Amino acid sequence: MLISQDEANIKHVASELAWDMVTFYTGNNTGDTPGNLPEPYYWWEAGAFFGTLINYWYYTGDTTYNNITMQALLHQASPTADFMPPNQTRTEGNDDQAFWAFSAMRAAELNFDNPPDDQPSWLALVQAVFNQQAGRWNTEQCNGGLKWQIYSFNNGYNYRNAISNGCFFNIAARLARYTGNDSYTEWAEKAWDWTSAVGIIGPKMEVFDGTSDTSNCTSMNHRQWTYNNGVFLHGAAHMWNYTGDEKWKQRIDGLLDAQSVFLSQNASSKNVLYESICELWGTCRTDQFSFKGYLARWMGDTVKLAPWTRSTIVTRLQATAKAATAQCVGGKTGTYCGMKWTTGTYDGNTGVGEQMSALEFVQATLLDTVSGPMTTRTGGTSKGDGAAGTGSDADKNPAELKPITTADRVGAGIATVVITLMIIGWTYLMII
Numbered sequence: 001m002l003i004s005q006d007e008a009n010i011k012h013v014a015s016e017l018a019w020d021m022v023t024f025y026t027g028n029n030t031g032d033t034p035g036n037l038p039e040p041y042y043w044w045e046a047g048a049f050f051g052t053l054i055n056y057w058y059y060t061g062d063t064t065y066n067n068i069t070m071q072a073l074l075h076q077a078s079p080t081a082d083f084m085p086p087n088q089t090r091t092e093g094n095d096d097q098a099f100w101a102f103s104a105m106r107a108a109e110l111n112f113d114n115p116p117d118d119q120p121s122w123l124a125l126v127q128a129v130f131n132q133q134a135g136r137w138n139t140e141q142c143n144g145g146l147k148w149q150i151y152s153f154n155n156g157y158n159y160r161n162a163i164s165n166g167c168f169f170n171i172a173a174r175l176a177r178y179t180g181n182d183s184y185t186e187w188a189e190k191a192w193d194w195t196s197a198v199g200i201i202g203p204k205m206e207v208f209d210g211t212s213d214t215s216n217c218t219s220m221n222h223r224q225w226t227y228n229n230g231v232f233l234h235g236a237a238h239m240w241n242y243t244g245d246e247k248w249k250q251r252i253d254g255l256l257d258a259q260s261v262f263l264s265q266n267a268s269s270k271n272v273l274y275e276s277i278c279e280l281w282g283t284c285r286t287d288q289f290s291f292k293g294y295l296a297r298w299m300g301d302t303v304k305l306a307p308w309t310r311s312t313i314v315t316r317l318q319a320t321a322k323a324a325t326a327q328c329v330g331g332k333t334g335t336y337c338g339m340k341w342t343t344g345t346y347d348g349n350t351g352v353g354e355q356m357s358a359l360e361f362v363q364a365t366l367l368d369t370v371s372g373p374m375t376t377r378t379g380g381t382s383k384g385d386g387a388a389g390t391g392s393d394a395d396k397n398p399a400e401l402k403p404i405t406t407a408d409r410v411g412a413g414i415a416t417v418v419i420t421l422m423i424i425g426w427t428y429l430m431i432i
Contacts, residue, residue: 001328001335003321003362007369011060013325014363016335018056021355028068035072040286041352043088047100048290052356054103055297058110058370059363066113073103074119081120082128082389093149094133098167101129105174108382109373123382128389130175133168134187142217144194160217161210162200165191166231173235177242178375179384188239205254207232223277226262227291229255234298237305252306269342271319279340289339289353293360300364304372317364324358
């Protein structure tokens with residue numbers, strides 16, 4: 001598949017990638033649950049999936065997938081209007097909840113069709129998630145921060161990771177800019193300051209994976225993922241755009257510099273972004289196939305919010321979009337995409353994450369054709385509810401929670417063991 005810098009061509013390529021991506025979705029089939037993706041995809045990635053479809057509509061104007069997107073978001077918002085549906089809360093983490101909130105925030109910022117009057121607004125859904133996560137800010141260890149997991153019975157409860165805290169920072173920053181309410185600004189500052197103080201954000205703006213309560217956050221897993229960089233970059237861009245404070249400009253520049261770890265070193269794929277921890281060795285897993293896509297989404301917004309970043313970001317977006325589409329030659333249509341974009345050849349993989357990532361890079365190259373995220377002062381129409389979601393997590397009825405399956409226990413257990421071993425390994429390497 002070839003892509004040029006012609007707007008019509010880019011939209012055509014995006015439409016093919018979106019069509020192939022939606023073939024993985026089964027939630028609109030009779031008897032299936034709206035918003036869910038089939039195995040092996042976890043619930044959080046489904047939330048991100050619909051954020052990509054909102055982005056697709058935003059950049060292309062194509063409304064083909066708007067109905068299934070509206071249906072999915074409102075169904076998964078759950079009876080309590082906070083993206084904690086009863087069939088997910090047994091295994092739902094703070095980052096999982098946040099990725100659904102991101103899609104609702106995207107809908108508010110881009111003036112996606114508002115829900116019916118008898119449904120919660122996009123903004124109120126995000127405010128509910130923010131209020132709940134602010135209530136989970138935990139000072140029992142580490143002097144603050146969000147845990148990865150919401151409930152203590154879930155494996156990984158003692159881990160404090162970049163993505164959960166980055167998501168909370170990002171939501172607070174976006175709510176501050178959208179609503180003009182400085183209480184959100186204060187929380188965004190608090191979340192950034194804690195993340196930096198504990199060392200998840202490093203001295204050169206590296207964003208490391210996380211730390212643990214069991215060491216009072218004195219150990220660190222130093223792995224870097226594209227989406228961790230992106231979630232802080234995007235939040236910082238909102239903070240600079242809203243406050244004009246020079247420190248946010250410096251942080252944005254630092255995060256862009258820190259992306260060097262994700263930039264291909266091959267002369268033939270210069271400026272192409274890749275998942276440096278796992279991609280070259282073929283060790284990326286289902287979730288990780290999608291991480292680059294969120295980075296692309298957030299980089300596109302950053303250009304609109306912090307215009308001096310344009311040259312750096314557009315160079316990376318265009319190079320990566322070209323490399324990605326060059327290997328979108330797989331599957332039954334001959335347009336499915338793989339994971340590895342630096343080789344120039346299709347790697348044989350197909351899936352939601354691969355397709356979503358390629359699509360996000362392609363459509364982000366249309367950033368000059370759109371106006372950027374709105375606010376209530378610049379045309380945003382979603383009405384909020386500052387008190388949304390203020391009930392306690394303890395108010396959830398355990399009888400309504402999804403039973404924990406053997407697969408859930410095994411999967412979460414493995415994740416916790418891997419995280420623990422990574423922290424030990426990285427600490428040992430740092431000592432050496």
